[in-house]
Amino acid sequence: MNPLVTAFKKGFERSGIKPSRISMPSDVLFEPEVVKDLGVDYFHVTRGRAIAFGTGLKLANPALRVVAVAGDLMTIGGNHFVHGGRRNMEVLVICINNYVYRKIAGKTAPLVTVKFSPYSTFEEPFNIPHLGNSCGAIYTARWTALHIEELAESIAHGLTKRGLAVIEVLVPGPDYYNGIGTWRDELVKFYHENSEKRDGEMPRNVGITGESKIIVGEFTDKEMPPFIDTYNKQLSAVLKDKFTPYGQTNGGQNG
């Protein structure tokens, strides 16, 4: 099974949250047979819009837990990540770093490092934990497909965070599992030889350079008031008694 989905399953279980309360908007396509098993509500959305879609899901029903899965999100839709962090929207962002766009192996994506484009690439990839931390994400971590246990722990923890949490996962696309054996071996070996666990490392030091090792671990973990709390605080301050805090009557569900 896809290691990511395995980690999702374990992470959801460990979080103690009922899968039916978890919604998973994703711009990465998961086949139904893979994702149905998780017991969550899955939405395959327009490219780059998983966080924005998740924002709508969460605000319309604050009782939901939202896990937004984003492919190479720092290109299309990167702005939603930036602003999700700024307003501390309660979304757990899983950024899947495939090194290449799924199914079009060889094409340069912004998260690509050297090695996996036919003629290599000369563009610097984003340092996602650092970007997330700068934009206000309250939890940042990175794991690879080899770190299923740690990733599951991170997902379980991220789900309980009240705000935008981001976990970058370096994972080979499903196509690598479907016959390109040499690529799989190469990639797994690559992760094994080239990753180094450094919990608590400053996010600015964890960039993927292609020259040094891939730093994995939980980098930052803090508390900030989430969007709905700040919204309620502000409107209560202005409207006083006229205002019923949002989300405490099960959101807009009574409409």
Add this chain to the structure above:
Amino acid sequence: MNANPRDVLSGTHYIDGDVASGFGALAAGCKFIAGYPITPSTEAAEAFARVAYKGNAMFIQMEDELASVSAVVGAVWSGVKSMTITSGPGYSLMMETFGFAAMLETPMVLLNIQRGGPSTGVPTKTGQADIMQSRWGSHGDYEIIAFAPESPQELFDYTVKAFNLAERYRCPVMIMSDECVGHMTEKVVIPAADRIEIEPRRFFKGQPGQYSPFKPDDDLVPPMAKAGDGYNLYISGRAHNDQGMPYTNEEFKLRCIRRLVDKIKKNKEKIIELREENTKDAEVVVVAYGISSRVAVRGIELAREKGIKVGQLRLVTIWPFPDERIAELSQTAKAFVVPEINYGQIAFEVDRCAHGRSNVVLVPHGGAGVHNPDDICDAIEYAVKHKEPLEGVHEYKTRLERKVFEEKMRIAE
């Protein structure tokens, strides 16, 4: 079902069309609006933001229009009625996700207060040039419903109706208003809540295991479920079968798309709203919508003073298009005159339906203003006098066009 009194700002108001639409959304039971400010639609969002708390609703200013429309689709799937508000450039940005909403059969409302385009165009002034975009703006085949209100009162009424039809047919509904109507201040009467009819969402009532998100009832419309209710939804913008499972097979694609189109087409008669005046024995029928239909009233009066038998057909619903009614009228009327603030969008639809039986005269306008009623009157006169069939849509040269053109000639000389 009637509106909830807490959502309805009953009374007589003196407000502009934008504000009326914001109040209409609240009355319709809208609980979530995500938007990004853009002239001339901003006041609608402002109005809703100001009163949302009364209905325990939320307004959020997102980072852009792409985020706004995506959040709205998300909110709908969380079970609430939801809308976004925009104009010109923002409208173009929303198109991809709008098609996504159509594919997912998402009941949402989009208010477009049209301004002059293309591109930034004339942000503060009117236009009616997004009409074809509203129909064909996103890639692929789908059908939508669109209204063109002509007054602030109608912006209130048809915002409520847009929500109702969105729920009824489980599809996105557009309100294609324009800057003139949006910024026009008039009396708006908001009735008591028990006088406002609200269509509740049709939720699936069976067991989770039995739910198919796209399995239609007899009326071709599937009931909905919402996230968080244990239905283990698999919802994708890919072509899907009734269970939502993606298929690339052409037969499944056909079934999926056919119903998206048919659920609107086959219910056209129930959806379409038209206003007609003196069309029965009219030699010329003026077909207009939005602000142009109000300007046309004066043009028609002038033509009547000259003894011409003129009728008016006002398109309250623009999409789906009233093909059948235009075809009927083409049996009796000599010609159609279509004033619109663009270089021919609805005029070509009218011509298509008239099928060569009557002439079609377009009174174009480049935007940033409305027609001169004298031009509409002259176009009517031209249409009456011109007995021979015209090839295609005849474009009437307005006074403004002639003036600009002649001035250019003078500069050239």
